[in-house]
Amino acid sequence: MASTLLLDTVSWDLTVDIAGNIAVATEPYAQAQDAASAIRTFEAEVYYDTTLGIPYFSQILGYAPPISLMKAYFNSEALSVPGVEKAQSFIISWSDRTVSGQVQIQNDSGEVSAAGF
Numbered sequence: 001m002a003s004t005l006l007l008d009t010v011s012w013d014l015t016v017d018i019a020g021n022i023a024v025a026t027e028p029y030a031q032a033q034d035a036a037s038a039i040r041t042f043e044a045e046v047y048y049d050t051t052l053g054i055p056y057f058s059q060i061l062g063y064a065p066p067i068s069l070m071k072a073y074f075n076s077e078a079l080s081v082p083g084v085e086k087a088q089s090f091i092i093s094w095s096d097r098t099v100s101g102q103v104q105i106q107n108d109s110g111e112v113s114a115a116g117f
Contacts, residue, residue, distance in 0.1 A: 002083060004030040009116055012040070027083070028105070028113035035078035035087060035103045036115040052080070067091055074103060074117075083107045089117075 006023035008015040017023040025033055043053035054073045059065060071089050078087035086106040093100045104114040 002027055002030055004034055007033060007037075027109070028107050028111035029115065031081055031084055031107050032103065032105050032113035032115035034081045035084055035105050036117040038077040038080055039074045039089070039103060039117045041077070053077070067094075070099070074101070078103050078105060081105070083109075092116075 006025040041053040043055040044050040046052045074089035
């Protein structure tokens with residue numbers, strides 16, 4: 001079973017559990033959160049694998065691409081998370097040059113979860 005550090009949904013920063021320890025997320029939410037993190041990753045931002053990430057600078061920012069292109073990139077990155085079998089992204093808001101949304105995933109165990117990005 002995979003786990004990841006739980007991120008606060010508003011600040012996208014580490015959070016603590018009720019005992020004051022760094023909180024941990026488990027499947028299936030861990031995979032949904034990892035998918036949302038992948039969507040937030042800029043192309044070449046990950047120094048150990050520069051093929052990861054979305055080409056925000058070269059194809060998104062300043063270009064006003066169609067929503068279908070953005071969703072295709074989002075879904076592709078979500079599917080790069082180990083154990084994610086299906087992914088669907090939803091654009092919830094696009095204002096003041098800020099896009100926010102939700103990614104819904106189904107893992108290889110058939111569990112469904114969602115996380116905001």
